[in-house]
Amino acid sequence: MSACITLEHVRFRWPGAQHHTLDIPQLSIQRGEQVLLRGPSGCGKSTLLSLIAGIHCPTEGQLQVLNQPLTALNQRQRDRLRANEIGYIFQQFNLLPYLSAVANVALACQFAPARRQRLQQQGLSVDQASAALLTRLGLSTAEQQLHAQQLSVGQQQRVAAARALLGAPALIIADEPTSALDQAHRDAFIEVLFEQCAAQQSTLLFVTHDATLAKHFARVIEFTAINAVQREAKHV
Amino acid sequence: MxxxxxxxxxxxxxxxxxxxxxxxxxxxxxxxxxxxxxxxxxxxANTISATDLIVGGRTGSTQLLLSSVFHIGNLTSTISWDSYQHLKSLPGVAWSIPLAMGDSVRGFPVVATTGDYFEFFRYGQQQPLSFADGAMFANEQQLVVGAEVAVQLGLRVGDPVTVAHGSGGPSFSQHDDHPFVVSGILQRTGTPVDQALYIALEGLGLVHGEYIPASVESGDHGHNHHDHNHDDEHAEPPVYTLSAVLLGLQSKPLALRLQRDINTYRAEPMTAIIPGVALQEFWRTxxxxxxxxxxxxxxxxxxxxxxxxxxxxxxxxxxxxxxxxxxxxxxxxxxxxxxxxxxxxxxxxxxxxxxxxxxxxxxxxxxxxxxxxxxxxxxxxxxxxxxxxxxxxxxxxxxxxxxxxxxxxxxxxxxxxxxxxx
Structure with a gap:
């Protein structure tokens, strides 16, 4: 099994800040793994995700995503890598309100030629694949044509998941995707997400502050355990 | 995107x-x-064409242009009938149109002229005037109406029209109800020609008491031979003064020399302008x-x-x-x-x-x-x-x-x- 994400001695400090937000000596996630990253709010989880997604660059250290050293790539190459190989799900308000559900899903291919190509190899157009994926995630054909605001929060998150999954990117990052959902919807959502990730062999990095979700995952990483900054802060 | x-x-x-x-x-x-x-x-630029010189009394070129072509403002200086005869006789002059203004019909200017106006005046791209209805005035009691005036005043051929003296007219302050009859209506031109009425010089002279018809005087001239009268140097002039004269020359290059000659004419101070040049000057202002x-x-x-x-x-x-x-x-x-x-x-x-x-x-x-x-x-x-x-x-x-x-x-x-x- 090859590595999906590898961090070595990664440190990150916001411009102008005095202290590091992140100091991660070592972290490795294998391809195909479904990992829960748990930590309290405001501890730097989102910052770590933005490093992995290639939005920001580590101040120090080595960060590899899918064998690509992000620190060696320029902004455009990192944006391209994210478009092609990373599906990202926010906590909520994942969708552009002025597009239909199916158009929101198809948006995933807007900047991602590799995703479009993979769909082509399966003989699917972007719109066909988007509709098929939404159907699998339980949205009716009529619901797929609705605008994002007209959908329930649970439906919106499934549309967001579909967008992240479309064209089988290697890595799905979900940043607290269930925090706006109730218990029943939450479990259903996680289940469907697992299913689809497994079906297309995408690695899943699921971030939450909610410890009760741990039971769904084979591997759970406590954020405070990998981030040295937290421990130092306690000593001071 | x-x-x-x-x-x-x-x-x-x-x-x-x-x-x-x-x-x-x-x-x-x-x-x-x-x-x-x-x-x-x-x-x-389309209001006047083919005219090589406009001549008036000593005045500014813009004022002469505006009053003679656009019927805007009054000319305070005039030229005498004798000077007009002189202009006509200048070498190289092909045709001439005398203009006498100052009267009006319900706000629209009345231009006294001769039949040459309808023959030689050009606008736009050398377009001649033509009649939508009727014909040009045949005697001193007839009147031709511009297209816009006809519409505004609801005039048709045969209608009677009363001419009033415009303010600033040379020395006539009393209202005159000497009646005119519409003899013709001009085609629309899109120029100030549409905004005016046209009478014969004799008509103006009659209204102003300057002219006594030849028929009344000697009894052997018909009403219908005005041109004859004009050409007759010995006859009484129909009017004593003119506002402006439009001149057409045999060749355009003559205009500059003629302009200088007219501007330095000793018998009477006169101003000659070349319409195109004057239009440009005016446009510059x-x-x-x-x-x-x-x-x-x-x-x-x-x-x-x-x-x-x-x-x-x-x-x-x-x-x-x-x-x-x-x-x-x-x-x-x-x-x-x-x-x-x-x-x-x-x-x-x-x-x-x-x-x-x-x-x-x-x-x-x-x-x-x-x-x-x-x-x-x-x-x-x-x-x-x-x-x-x-x-x-x-x-x-x-x-x-x-x-x-x-x-x-x-x-x-x-x-x-x-x-x-x-």
Whole structure:
């Protein structure tokens, strides 16, 4: 099994800040793994995700995503890598309100030629694949044509998941995707997400502050355990 | 990216429409002013053609031009009948049209002239005058009516008309109800010719008591031989003074020499002008107003574009979530930048399309009203090169202004990344 994400001695400090937000000596996630990253709010989880997604660059250290050293790539190459190989799900308000559900899903291919190509190899157009994926995630054909605001929060998150999954990117990052959902919807959502990730062999990095979700995952990483900054802060 | 920009704008359509409207109205103003400028200039240049010299008493060239061709203002100085005879006899003069003005019919100027007016006067591209109805005056009691006057006063051939002395007329203050009868109505020309009435010099002389018809005097001349009278050097002149004389020459290059000769004529001070030159001089004085109008409309367009800038900048705050989503699906800061630029271009283009449509709408629907109320005639011809240049300039200006919100969105996209605190 090859590595999906590898961090070595990664440190990150916001411009102008005095202290590091992140100091991660070592972290490795294998391809195909479904990992829960748990930590309290405001501890730097989102910052770590933005490093992995290639939005920001580590101040120090080595960060590899899918064998690509992000620190060696320029902004455009990192944006391209994210478009092609990373599906990202926010906590909520994942969708552009002025597009239909199916158009929101198809948006995933807007900047991602590799995703479009993979769909082509399966003989699917972007719109066909988007509709098929939404159907699998339980949205009716009529619901797929609705605008994002007209959908329930649970439906919106499934549309967001579909967008992240479309064209089988290697890595799905979900940043607290269930925090706006109730218990029943939450479990259903996680289940469907697992299913689809497994079906297309995408690695899943699921971030939450909610410890009760741990039971769904084979591997759970406590954020405070990998981030040295937290421990130092306690000593001071 | 373009489709996305359109969809995003559609989502904010109220403010987008208002922005488009602001740009449309301001661009319409600019294009309208430009069109008014060029077409008025053309109309001016089209008012007189073929005439090589205009001669009047000693006065300014603009004043002579305005009163003789446009019937605007009064000429205080006149030239004598003798000087007119002299002008006619100058070598190289092919034809001459004497003009005596000062009277009016319900506000429309009355021009006393001879039959030569209808034969030799040209406007536009050497177009002669022609009659829509009837014929030219055959005696001193008949009168020819310009097309616009006929419409405004509801005159038809055979109708009686009373001529009143205009204020500032040489020495006649009493009202005269010497009746005239309409003998003909001219075809519309789109020039000041439409705005006047025409009588024979003898008619004017009769009204003013200067002229006694030959038939009354000697009894052996018919009414219908005015030209005969004119050519007869010994006969009493129909009028003692003329306002202006239009001269046609056998060859154009003669005009300069003749102009000098007339201007230095010793027997009576006279001014001769070359119509084309005088029109240009006059237009140059008008340019001050034209430039002021143009500057104002440019400022209005800038205001419209700044309005767009404000709207786009204000929208960025509400759209940080939208930007974060676009970033998450792989849009780089450059794409976010181009999204904002496309939005500005879509807004401006829509505004410009609306402005051009509005321009043709105003000309098509309101052209007649403009003509009637302000005497401005605009035609709905295709966009001229100058108008295309203005449109391009507005687009380029919008492009440059859009760099401001685009740059701001670029910075925000880099700083916010995927984390947006709402």
């Amino acid at each position: 373009f489709k996305l920009a359109c969809a995003s704008l559609w989502n904010r359509r109220v403010s987008a429409w208002l922005t488009v409207l602001a740009i449309a109205v301001s661009s319409l103003l600019l294009l309208g002013v430009e069109r008014l400028k060029t077409q008025t200039q053309n109309n001016f 008008m340019q001050v107003f034209e430039r002021a109008l143009f500057s104002i409309s440019v400022l209005v367009v800038i205001t419209g574009l700044i309005g767009m800038l404000t709207t786009l900048l204000a929208s960025l705050r509400e759209r940080r979530r939208e930007m974060a989503i676009l970033r998450a699906i792989g849009a780089g800061p450059v794409q976010i930048f181009s999204l904002l630029v496309s939005e500005a271009l879509v807004l401006t283009s829509a505004g410009l399309v609306l402005a051009v449509a509005g321009l043709f709408g105003v000309i098509g629907l309101g052209g007649e009203l403009l003509q009637q109320w302000f005497g401005l005639s605009l035609s709905a011809t295709g966009l001229t090169a100058a108008e295309w240049r203005l449109i391009a300039a507005i687009l380029v200006a919008a492009l440059f202004l859009s760099l401001v919100p685009a740059w701001r969105a670029y910075r925000l996209a880099l700083a916010d990344g995927l984390s947006v605190k709402l």
